[in-house]
Amino acid sequence: MKRAADSAIAPARRPKWGCPRGESDSSTRVDVDDVQTPCYVAYHAVVLRNAEQMLARAKRFGCRLRPHMKTHKTLEGGVIATGGTCRGITVSTLAEAEFFANGGFDDICYAVPITADKLPRAALLVERLEAFHVTVDHSSAVDALLERPPSAEKAWSVFLMVDCGYGRDGVDPEDPATVDLARRLAADPSKARLAGLYTHGGHSYDQEGSDVVSQVRRVAAAEARAVAGLAGRLREVGLEVPTVGVGSTPTCSNPPDALPDVNEMHPGNYIYYDTMQQCLGSCTEEDIAVRVLTRVIGAYPKKNLLLVDMGWTACSKQGQAMNYGRLEGHPELKVVDLKQEAGLVSSSDGKPLDFAKYPLGTILRLEPFHSCAHTKQHDRIHVLAEDRTSVVATWKICHGW
């Protein structure tokens, strides 16, 4: 049976401070060649297209999209990802929850298992928002929630985190103890109610090879089966399970043919994508929406190396085996190492570089290996117009915990 997720979701309303549209004014356009490097940029049109495609896909599957904010961590990205509603988002830290709440967002799900030490901040979010959801997967966390309701008027809205095979967090959906845990959680609606089930098919990232898309689709089917099956068992014992949610960018980019018993999707990376997602068959190179811009600051013909002003501080050091990403428009180049504030670039084929092509100051654009990790390294992202040169806005990135 297809269940509507609406009961778990507050109605959209006009955000208090309006939907933010970026700090910069379009009358002060600057050329990206004039910005300091290293810096982080997004191709606006690609961000919009990625967001629209996922919104449309969720709709096609009869699901609500609750986009994860952890990849971009910007108010503006949140507006785009929610299709302008600013309602129904997923976050990975309480700092993100507060950042988006301050920016006028509502119906926010904190998708990391919560523990007693974080309840005071969570309670404040419950109080100020129409809907703030927490997740749990452990009986002592349920105890903590029941011992400390957010206020006399409001109960906790709780997602049960389900392990669908990823092997990270989450309850075992097949374990009878999971049904007992859910019953105990929902026993006193004045203290807590079950918002639904939340799972992340993160093992989709472990797939590889020429058949990767079929493998990802199999993970996607298993992800949906895990939560749908548990939802059925919980309903059999009389529990309400308003939301049944799945989500990882690979499984949501290559979903099964149908998701009959699921009503929410919560991917995040898709708004930017990256070369890792391209390898997983989630996207094409054209869908990768962000770049790190860097300038050539050294040239060493004897070592066949260029030095760039992009170290792991601007990229993270993830993706070493995949050259940390790809230098856009330069298949002849690859990043071979990243130091703290400088990177080394050499030829892809080991042949001598034509150094005259890359004078000091030349700007290169790295398509990131893992855009979530790149976002963490920057305080802001410059947004580029269709020409991929004019900076039309600069979005502030949320940090901390």
Place this chain on the structure above:
Amino acid sequence: MKRAADSAIAPARRPKWGCPRGESDSSTRVDVDDVQTPCYVAYHAVVLRNAEQMLARAKRFGCRLRPHMKTHKTLEGGVIATGGTCRGITVSTLAEAEFFANGGFDDICYAVPITADKLPRAALLVERLEAFHVTVDHSSAVDALLERPPSAEKAWSVFLMVDCGYGRDGVDPEDPATVDLARRLAADPSKARLAGLYTHGGHSYDQEGSDVVSQVRRVAAAEARAVAGLAGRLREVGLEVPTVGVGSTPTCSNPPDALPDVNEMHPGNYIYYDTMQQCLGSCTEEDIAVRVLTRVIGAYPKKNLLLVDMGWTACSKQGQAMNYGRLEGHPELKVVDLKQEAGLVSSSDGKPLDFAKYPLGTILRLEPFHSCAHTKQHDRIHVLAEDRTSVVATWKICHGW
């Protein structure tokens, strides 16, 4: 011949806003168990001891210490590392240079090869400080400096970056073209003058095995020979070479028996150290001054895993092969994986964990694999008293470029 570095260095003066001592007041001491996790903490006494030891070592070698700020990026760490003078530091970004200049520091060396696009900001630093030094290793960067002196009154103060075998940036000290480059740089003192030679024996990090300390010492000797030899050749052609500097934490922690032709050392990591440095023989576990604090937020006996609220956002993902560091006081535990906002901890020996020992909320302390990388992930660091529990100060970490 031993040359004094003093001519390149401005005399110490009282910093404009005094030496900062941390944001917190000692009357508002808080227990570290009450701070939110994940967070980054430093053991104050260990920081002081590490700093004092390196200051004493530099003095013993007749060298001035120009500590690198990139590991801690805090004003307070800079005060400690300079022995309170706030004079003579090394930075890795212009943002750091401005941050320390704003904090009352002077005689700052920006130790990444500079290019034309960064000269306007560098010129402002030359103007406001008694001494701001840039580094170059390429003829077209020298052209850019000579074409654009910082002001009518002041010339550029320039370190020549020397490759002593690390293979990253720097001129080849044996190449006759290097002497020509230095002569051209120093030809017109109204535009630029040679501050000295700067090298980083970063290949010390590639050493391993039971004989690692001897190998590091050999790198240290080669590092010193490279710059001392070039300094000699430059002086033979009549150039002044006020400063001859070496520096990496491994080579400065295990220096050769003497450094007769070197007068400056510029290591940075030593102020915090980390498990990587311990492997390199630079320090013992007792010298590692920083930790990431994290709480247990999940427990999964079937998977023999604990979940902690420390992901790669709080640690970086460096050091995977070395379990991202070491959990202090828990040799029975190791970090097996880091996701964005959560980490997985299992038993070191593969045996079943005693889960009763680690209830949800238990605080674990990670000795970092690479403290420079951890610093980048945090906006502040809590400083703990001798009891390693009371937060006596919170230092702001500089970010950006």
